[in-house]
Amino acid sequence: MSSRTNSPAGPVAWAFWIRSLGEVTRVRGALVGTSIAPLVFLLGTSGQFGRLSGLPGFPTDSYLSWIIPLCCLQGAGFAGAAAGANLARDIEQGWFDRLLVAPVARPLLILGPVLGAITRAMVPVTLVLVVGLLIGGELTGGPLGILALYVASVGFCTVAAMWGIAMAVIFRTQQAGPLMQMGVFLGVFLSTAYTPQLLLKGWLEDVARFNPVSHVLELGRQATVSGIDVSLAHTWPGLVALAGMIAFFGALAMVGLRRMGR
Amino acid sequence: MIAAAARESRVVGALGRRALTLQFRRAQLLMPTFVLPLFLLAVIASGTSAGRDLRDFPEVSSYLGFVVAGTLLQGALLAGLTAGIAMASDIEGGFFDRLLAAPVRRTSLVLGRLAGTLGLAVLQMAWFLTVALIFGASYPGGVLGAVGAAILAALTAVGIGGLAIAIAIRTGSMNLMQSIFPFVFVLLFTAPAFFPRDLLTPTLHDIAAYNPLTYVVEGARGLLQDDASLGDPWLGLAAAVGLAAFATGLAVLALRDRARRT
Numbered sequence: 144m145s146s147r148t149n150s151p152a153g154p155v156a157w158a159f160w161i162r163s164l165g166e167v168t169r170v171r172g173a174l175v176g177t178s179i180a181p182l183v184f185l186l187g188t189s190g191q192f193g194r195l196s197g198l199p200g201f202p203t204d205s206y207l208s209w210i211i212p213l214c215c216l217q218g219a220g221f222a223g224a225a226a227g228a229n230l231a232r233d234i235e236q237g238w239f240d241r242l243l244v245a246p247v248a249r250p251l252l253i254l255g256p257v258l259g260a261i262t263r264a265m266v267p268v269t270l271v272l273v274v275g276l277l278i279g280g281e282l283t284g285g286p287l288g289i290l291a292l293y294v295a296s297v298g299f300c301t302v303a304a305m306w307g308i309a310m311a312v313i314f315r316t317q318q319a320g321p322l323m324q325m326g327v328f329l330g331v332f333l334s335t336a337y338t339p340q341l342l343l344k345g346w347l348e349d350v351a352r353f354n355p356v357s358h359v360l361e362l363g364r365q366a367t368v369s370g371i372d373v374s375l376a377h378t379w380p381g382l383v384a385l386a387g388m389i390a391f392f393g394a395l396a397m398v399g400l401r402r403m404g405r
Numbered sequence: 406m407i408a409a410a411a412r413e414s415r416v417v418g419a420l421g422r423r424a425l426t427l428q429f430r431r432a433q434l435l436m437p438t439f440v441l442p443l444f445l446l447a448v449i450a451s452g453t454s455a456g457r458d459l460r461d462f463p464e465v466s467s468y469l470g471f472v473v474a475g476t477l478l479q480g481a482l483l484a485g486l487t488a489g490i491a492m493a494s495d496i497e498g499g500f501f502d503r504l505l506a507a508p509v510r511r512t513s514l515v516l517g518r519l520a521g522t523l524g525l526a527v528l529q530m531a532w533f534l535t536v537a538l539i540f541g542a543s544y545p546g547g548v549l550g551a552v553g554a555a556i557l558a559a560l561t562a563v564g565i566g567g568l569a570i571a572i573a574i575r576t577g578s579m580n581l582m583q584s585i586f587p588f589v590f591v592l593l594f595t596a597p598a599f600f601p602r603d604l605l606t607p608t609l610h611d612i613a614a615y616n617p618l619t620y621v622v623e624g625a626r627g628l629l630q631d632d633a634s635l636g637d638p639w640l641g642l643a644a645a646v647g648l649a650a651f652a653t654g655l656a657v658l659a660l661r662d663r664a665r666r667t
Contacts, residue, residue, distance in 0.1 A: 180587035187594020190609030194600075198455055321436045328444065337452035347451035 155247050159255020163226070164262055177225060178267040181218035185210060185271055186278075192337060200341045202370025203281070211275035212292055212363035213336050216356075218267025219300035220327035226260035227307015227323045234315045249400050257304045264300040268293065272366075280367055287373045288366035291381075295363035298385035299356070303327050305392035312399035330356045355384035413513045420517020424491060425524050438483045438529060443536055446476040449599050461603055465630055469542040473533065474626040475598035477558035478618055480529040482589045484562040486582070488522040489569025493579040505664055515656045518570055519563050526562035530555035546631035553638060554625035560645035561621050565589070567652025574659040596622050601635075620644035 189207040196206040203209055230253075233239040242252055272292070276282055284291065307323040314322070333350045334357040335343065343351055351357050362381025365373045429435065446469075454468045465471045495501040504514055534551050538544070544551050573582055596618040597605055605613060613619045624641015627633055 180590070183587050183590045183594065187590060190606045191594060191598065191600050192453055192456065193606040193609075194459055194604045195453060195456055198458060325436070325440075325444075328441075332445070332448045332452075336448070338455055342455040343452060344454050345451040347448065 155251045156254050156258065159251065160258040160262070163229070163256045163259025177218055177221045177263070178270055180221065181214040181267050181271050182274060184217060185214040185275055188214075188337075195338055195342075198338075198342060200339065202339055203283075203368045205279065205281050205367075205369075207275060207279055208281045208283070208367040208369070209364070211271060211280050211367045212295065212360060213331065214271045214275070215268045215292060215296050216299045216360065216363060217327070217331050218271055219264040219296040220303040220331060221324065222264035222267060223257075223260045223300040223303025223305075224307040224323040224327050225263070226256040226304040227309075227311040228317060228320045230256055230308055231311040231315065231317045231319055234311060235317055243403065250397065253305075253308050253396055253400065256308065257301055260304040261297050261300050264296060268296045275367070281369060282367060283369045284366040284373045291373065291378060292363040292366035295359050295381060295385070298382075298389065299359055302330075302385065302388040302392055305389060305396050309392055309395040309399050312396060312403050315403070330354070334360055336360070355388055358384040413510055416509045416513045417517045417520050420514065421520030421524060424488070424518055424521020427491060428487065428521070428525055438480065438487055438525070439532060442476045442479040442483065442529075442533060445479065446473060446533070446537065447540075449475070453599070456600065456604070459604060461601070463601055463632075463635060465632075465635075466543045466545050467541060469537055469540065470544055470629060471626065472599050473537040473542050474554065474622050474629060475593070476533050476537070477530055477554060477625055478561065478596065478598050478622045479593055480533055481526055481558045481562035481621075482565050482593055484522055484526045484529055485565025485567075485569050486586065486589050487525070488518055488566035489573040489585075490579060490582045491521075492518055492570045492573040493577060493582045496573065496577040497579050502667070505667065511660050511664060512657050515567070515570060515653060515660055519566050519653060519656075522566035523559055523563050526559035527555065529562075530558050544629045544631075546628050550628040550631055553628040557621050557625045557628070557638070557641050557645050560642075560649050561618065564617075564645065564648030564652045565592075567649065567654075567656045571652065571655040571659040574656065574663050592616065592618055595619075598622055617644040617648050621648075 185207075189210050193206040195201065196204050196209065201209075230239065233242075239252075272289075282288065303323075303326070306326050310319045310323050310326070313319075333347065334354045335351050340348070340351060340357070358380040360381075361371060361377055362385075364371045365377050371377055428438075450469045450472050453472075456462060457465075457468055492501070495504075505511075534542075534544075534555065546553070569582070569585075572585065576582070595609065595612050596616045597613055598618075602610060602613055602619065602623070620636070620640045621644050622641075623636025624638040624644075625636070627636035627641075628638050
C-alpha cells in the first residue's frame with residue numbers, strides 16, 4: 144500500500160488493466176488496424192523488396208525472415224500508441240479527471256493502460272510471427288530467439304505506450320492521435336528496417352546508426368535471421384536501448400501527469 | 406436540358422469546394438495524406454536504394470525519381486480513403502440526410518464528393534513531385550511528363566474515392582472506414598509501386614498483372630522517366646479511367662439503394 148494513498152496497488156492496477164483490455168470488445172475493429180496493418184506490410188514488403196536479400200552483405204537469403212521482426216515491432220508499437228489514444232479519449236470525456244481525484248498512486252494510472260497495451264500487442268506479434276513462418280520465414284534462433292523477439296516486442300510496445308501516454312497528457316486531445324502513430328512510424332522506419340546498416344545509403348545511414356530502435360530490431364532478429372545468431376553481443380544493446388527509451392518516455396509521461404493534476 | 410446541366414454542375418462544384426474546405430480546416434486530416442507518403446518516400450528511397458545494384462534493375466536517372474511514382478499512387482489511395490471517411494462522417498453527423506432531401510440529382514452528390522477528391526489529389530501530386538524534385542529526383546520526361554503522371558494519379562484517387570464512398574454509403578460507419586486503412590495498402594503492395602515488376606517475388610509478380618494500379622504506376626513511371634520500357638502511359642490512363650468510371654458507378658448504385666431504404 145502506498146504511503147500517500149489509501150488504495151492497494153495490485154487490485155487498482157488489475158482493474159485498470161482489465162478495463163484497458165475491454166477496449167477490444169467495446170470498440171469495433173479495435174484490433175483490426177493493429178493486427179492487419181503489420182500483416183499487410185509483411186506480405187507487401189517481402190514481395191516488393193524480396194530480391195534485396197540477394198545483395199552482397201545481406202545477413203540472410205530470406206528477406207521475409209529479415210522483415211518478420213520489423214513487422215512484429217510495428218504491430219507492438221501501434222498497440223502501444225493506441226494506449227495513448229484511448230487515454231486521450233478518457234481525458235476528453237472527463238473520465239480521467241475522476242481518476243485523478245481518486246486515492247490512487249499516479250503511476251498506477253498509466254501502468255494499467257500499459258499492461259493492457261502489452262497484452263493486446265501479443266495478438267499482432269504472434270499473428271505476424273506465425274503467418275511469417277507459415278509462408279516461408281526461417282526460425283533460426285530457436286526458443287531463445289523467440290524469447291528475444293517477444294522481449295523486443297513487449298519492450299517496444301511499452302516505449303510506444305509511454306510515448307502515446309505522454310502525448311495524451313500533454314495535449315489532452317484525441318487529435319494528438321496521428322502524432323502518437325507518427326512517433327512509432329519514425330522510430331521503426333528510421334532504422335535498419337529494410338536493409339542492414341551496411342547497405343544503407345545517404346542520410347538514413349547516419350540516422351539508423353544512432354536510432355536505438357535499430358538495436359531493438361537486432362535483438363528481435365535473433366529469432367529469424369541466420370546471420371544474427373543468439374548471443375549476448377546481439378542482446379544487450381537492444382536491452383539497454385529499451386531501458387533507456389522506457390526511462391525517458393516514462394519520465395515524460397509522469398511529468399505530464401503531475402502537471403495535469405495540479 | 407442545358408439549364409439543368411448547369412445547375413447540377415454548380416451543385417457538384419459547391420460540394421467539391423466544401424469537401425476541400427473541410428479537409429484543410431482539419432489539419433489532422435492533412436497529415437496522413439500529405440506527410441505520410443513523403444515520409445515513406447524518404448525512407449524507401451534511402452533504405453532500399455542498394456536495390457539499384459541488382460542485375461535486372463533498369464537504368465534510371467535517379468532512384469528517387471523512380472520510386473516517386475509509388476508515392477503518387479500512395480497519395481491517391483489516401484486521398485480516396487479520406488473521401489470515404491468524410492462521407493461516413495457526413496452520414497453519421499446527419500448532413501448527408503439533408504443532402505438527400507435536397508432537390509438535386511443523386512449522381513451530383515457522388516460527383517461533388519469526387520470533385521473534392523480530384524482537387525485534393527491534384528494538390529497532393531504537385532506537392533509530392535515538387536518536394537521530391539527539391540530533394541534530388543530528376544524527371545527526364547520534363548514538365549509534361551510530370552503533369553501526365555499527376556493526372557494519372559489524380560484519376561486513380563477518384564477511382565479509389567468512388568470505392569471508399571460506396572463502402573461509406575453502404576455502412577455509414579466512420580469507425581469501419583478508418584479500420585479499412587490497412588486494406589488500402591493491399592492495393593499498393595500488390596502493384597510494383599516501389600520496385601520494377603520483374604524484380605517482385607514470383608507470386609506478387611503474377612498477382613500484380615490483375616491489379617489496375619500496376620498499369621497506373623508503371624505508366625506514371627514511364628512518363629516521369631521518359632522511358633516507355635518502364636510503362637505504357639496509355640495503358641495507365643485506360644486503367645485509371647476504367648477504375649474511376651467503375652467505382653463512380655458503384656457509388657451511385659449504393660446511393661440509390663440507400664435513398665430507397667431511407
